[in-house]
Amino acid sequence: MKVTGVVPLFSPYTYCRRLWPHRPAGLSVTLLKATALDAAILAGHVLLYPTGLFQERLAAVAAPDGTARLPVRPGPPVVLLHGFIDNRSVFVLLRRSLAQHGGQHVESLNYSPLTCDIRTAAELFGRHVEGICERTGSDRVDIVGHSLGGLIARYYVQCMGGDLRVRTLVTLGTPHSGTRVAPLADAHPIVRQMRPGSQVIEELGRPAPGCRTRFVSFWSDLDPLMDPLETACIDHPDLDARNIRVTGIGHLALPVHPAVAAGIREALDFADAKERPANGLTVA
Secondary structure, three states: OEOOOOOOOOOHHHHHHHHOOOOHHHOOHHHHHHHHHHHHHHHHHHHHHHHHOOOOOOOOEEOOOOOEEOOOOOOOOEEEEOOOOOOHHHHHHHHHHHHHHHOOOEEEEOOOOOOOOHHHHHHHHHHHHHHHHHHHOOOOEEEEEEOHHHHHHHHHHHHOOHHHOEEEEEEEOOOOOOOOOOHHHHHOHHHHHOOOOOHHHHHHOOOOOOOOOEEEEEEEOOOOOOOOHHHHOOOOOOOEEEEEEEEOOOOOOOOOOHHHHHHHHHHHHOOOOOOOOOOEEEOO
């Protein structure tokens, strides 16, 4: 078991939420800043959302053998997978950062907002990964998944043999052990699958001997969608997992903030190295 950087934390968000009806003055400045940042990001994302409704167009070039292949940069391709009721537009800034500094080929994928089963989404995602490997000529890919996207990618890796194709899986605010937030949302079947004790969460807790994929999970101590906060950490005896605490931002800022993008680039750069990135990020 290789899990480091996991620290059970006292949550400012939870504390302030309990005090909100009686002591609004007790709200922390950090929490207020994180909330304001998430609100601004949400407003901007609403404007960008239509630009990500369709799958991106993939430009191909002719390979020497006559087959059409995408140009490949050093390192495996990086695949970005969005969260619940979202699309690839959430990764506009992260994709630019990875393309400019990481040097790898980057693709972002959409899955239907009507998706009702994590297993089905993981199976379809696996087909996308096979297609990317075929087009680029790469044997493996790296994946960055936000929220539900990270859970879909983990299910593919851990339960569908995807570790043969995935070198590193980076998750951002993903409820690896299930989240109890927004109980009224249980009307949606995929939300029920993200609850603690669901069959999907239980499957991810089963033994996974020999899993080849390396996991890096970024989790925020101000993430209102993770209840408890530590659910965004990976704790599994068979997985090579590193959990990185992010301080000062909320759920929506994880795929947007430049400090997190730098941490993701570092995690991918050190995927095959003995050195490891820092245990935590302070961004506010």
